[in-house]
Amino acid sequence: MRAWVLAVVFSMTLSAAEFDHSPWDRVLKRFVNTKGEIDYGGLQKDRADLDAYLAALRAASPKNKPELFPTRSDALAYWLNAYNALVTNGVVLKYPTKSVRDLGFAYGFFRAKEYVVGGQTVSLDNIEHDTIRKEFQEPRIHFAIVCASLGCPFLARDAFVPRELEKQLDAVARFFVAEERNVTINIAKNEIVLSKLLDWYGKDFGGQSGVLEFVKRHSNEPRRKALDSLKNPRVRYSGYDWAINDPGSRK
Secondary structure (H helix, E strand, O other): OHHHHHHHHHHHHHHHHOOOOHHHHHHHHHHEOOOOOEOHHHHHHOOHHHHHHHHHHHHOOOOOOHHHOOOHHHHHHHHHHHHHHHHHHHHHHHOOOOEHHHHOOOOHHHHOOOEEEOOEEEOHHHHHHHHHHHHHOOHHHHHOOOOOEOOOOOOOOOOOOHHHHHHHHHHHHHHHHHOOOOEEEEOOOOEEEEOOHHHHOHHHHOOHHHHHHHHHHOOOHHHHHHHHOOOOOEEEEOOOOOEEOOOOOOO
């Protein structure tokens, strides 16, 4: 009996010490629709949950409070949510805008060191390239982080959480490759047209052959059969749409 009580207390202590992503989850559910469009204007008027989450990000990260992030999934879920929350806030602060490319010279929106996580000032590029890509070596992250543009994946309406992270990453990957705009299979032309993301970050998948294998592995059965029917297909990459992903943008 005593051992059971101690186990319960220990479990409750661990739960209490976990980093809380619930404010960000509420933001996503309230201000992101099923088309992946973000109501930046609405979020400007009601920032309470976003501000609470940004304050939590400023105070703690896997780098300065590792005890809050005991597993790889804890850390990766943090960085994915942090990136998305900071991008969203960056747009909210300057909305309306037609594109994040208008928010800084030469992609300055992503390169400016003006975001604080765990007491450290970083850029969005630092988070994406120096932390997420470098430390985790996980290609599915490219369908989880969203740069506020129509060419991006849809922003998920659920915060990433450690216990569900593997399922969540698989889900965003499957959703991405199922979209015709990201993977177009033309059997008559023996051709595949892929999202530019899969070109820019092809090495994270192991090159073009790795990209094609990844796409096939995460495709549904009909699309997998269509891919299998191609013989040494021509691979092209579509242009990238940098227009802002606000309400009505995905008509």
